[in-house]
Amino acid sequence: MSEAFLPFSRPFISREAIDEVVSCLESGWITTGPRVAQFTEDLKQYLGAPYVMTLSSATAGLHLALLTMKLEPGDEVITTPLTFAATLNTIVLAGARPVLVDIDPHTLNMDVSRIEEKITSKTRALLPVHFAGLPVDLDEIYRIANQYQLRVIEDAAHAIGTEYKGKKIGSFGDTQVFSFHPNKNMTTGEGGCVATRDAALAKQIGLLRFHGIDRESWNRFSKSGSQDYDIVLPGLKYNMMDIQAALGLHQLKELEGFIERRTELVNRYQEVLRDWPQWILPSEPSFSHRHAWHLYTPLLQEEVAGMDRNEFMERMKNKNIGTGLHYRAVHLYPYYRDQFGFQRGDFPQAEAVGDRIVSLPLFPSMTDAEQDRVIDMMYSIFPH
Numbered sequence: 001m002s003e004a005f006l007p008f009s010r011p012f013i014s015r016e017a018i019d020e021v022v023s024c025l026e027s028g029w030i031t032t033g034p035r036v037a038q039f040t041e042d043l044k045q046y047l048g049a050p051y052v053m054t055l056s057s058a059t060a061g062l063h064l065a066l067l068t069m070k071l072e073p074g075d076e077v078i079t080t081p082l083t084f085a086a087t088l089n090t091i092v093l094a095g096a097r098p099v100l101v102d103i104d105p106h107t108l109n110m111d112v113s114r115i116e117e118k119i120t121s122k123t124r125a126l127l128p129v130h131f132a133g134l135p136v137d138l139d140e141i142y143r144i145a146n147q148y149q150l151r152v153i154e155d156a157a158h159a160i161g162t163e164y165k166g167k168k169i170g171s172f173g174d175t176q177v178f179s180f181h182p183n184k185n186m187t188t189g190e191g192g193c194v195a196t197r198d199a200a201l202a203k204q205i206g207l208l209r210f211h212g213i214d215r216e217s218w219n220r221f222s223k224s225g226s227q228d229y230d231i232v233l234p235g236l237k238y239n240m241m242d243i244q245a246a247l248g249l250h251q252l253k254e255l256e257g258f259i260e261r262r263t264e265l266v267n268r269y270q271e272v273l274r275d276w277p278q279w280i281l282p283s284e285p286s287f288s289h290r291h292a293w294h295l296y297t298p299l300l301q302e303e304v305a306g307m308d309r310n311e312f313m314e315r316m317k318n319k320n321i322g323t324g325l326h327y328r329a330v331h332l333y334p335y336y337r338d339q340f341g342f343q344r345g346d347f348p349q350a351e352a353v354g355d356r357i358v359s360l361p362l363f364p365s366m367t368d369a370e371q372d373r374v375i376d377m378m379y380s381i382f383p384h
């Protein structure tokens with residue numbers, strides 16, 4: 001077996017996207033400018049969102065969306081333990097305490113039936129994650145948010161293209177944060193955006209993402225703009241560059257095709273693995289939705305498999321197949337254990353899933369032959 005290493009994810013960058021990046025580099029304007037403006041318009045169209053703020057990452061988006069809430073010490077934000085560290089890190093950096101709700105072991109999303117028992121007088125926001133591109137039950141999230149007067153910030157890092165009951169994530173609700181990291185469903189290298197229907201919130205994010213300056217640099221430095229500006233608050237430096245938007249303009253056009261290919265590959269995995277006793281396969285909720293399939297994450301039943309998840313990942317690596325780990329339960333990482341007193345046993349569903357979950361290779365340019373290799377290697381580990 002001398003075949004090249006197959007990574008668990010690989011971005012597909014078209015010739016048109018590469019040419020656009022080159023044009024951008026040659027244009028004399030490489031930071032935030034006309035390509036970001038165009039990409040922003042395209043995202044508004046695609047998402048059906050009146051306001052879209054492009055940023056340097058989804059982490060920046062979560063941070064800014066939370067900063068606009070002016071959280072005070074002791075304030076609480078409710079989220080899931082089965083997520084990337086950025087979801088919790090930004091809650092802490094914005095000054096609040098993360099309060100966790102265990103997951104539904106079938107959808108791997110936050111168990112919405114257990115949110116209300118965690119609400120206190122200090123709760124300010126719900127921050128659900130659409131895990132792997134499967135939407136959280138948003139009717140229930142927004143019902144709770146309305147009843148208790150809470151903000152909702154959706155971590156939609158996995159969910160560009162996801163639909164809930166016929167509506168795109170980003171087209172309704174409070175605030176959604178998308179990621180364009182290379183592993184995600186579309187990429188700008190690094191990058192992200194916030195979608196919202198709230199003009200004042202969009203304005204605040206616009207200020208916070210660029211030093212608190214009340215005018216975009218493109219306007220200041222173009223011939224028609226003025227050089228003068230005001231600082232109205234202490235902002236950060238989270239703007240997206242035109243080099244990134246050059247990629248994004250083309251990735252967005254290709255996104256539907258990317259999701260279709262991901263879905264085909266997932267259907268094949270589901271069909272082949274259905275009868276394997278070693279695996280528990282992803283399952284979907286009964287409400288109507290479109291899964292964007294950012295990740296394909298079966299659970300390895302270690303008792304049946306005779307090995308744990310880490311050993312399976314190691315064996316696959318030795319056979320030149322990459323896999324991913326999304327995610328170990330976040331509350332068990334040292335910082336969260338020590339700072340907030342979390343321990344094993346607090347969120348048993350997320351812990352059990354976090355110990356067994358593995359992301360199999362899944363990316364839009366993956367060929368049938370590459371998927372065959374993955375499946376053949378899995379057969380060689382679990383002959384049956």
Ligand SMILES: *Cc1c(COP(=O)(O)O)cnc(C)c1O
Pocket residue numbers: 056057058059060083084086087129155157158178179180181191192
């Ligand atoms: C990737 C990811 C993020 C962070 O996205 P970046 O664009 O890399 O900052 C946040 N939350 C979740 C659930 C993610 O998977």
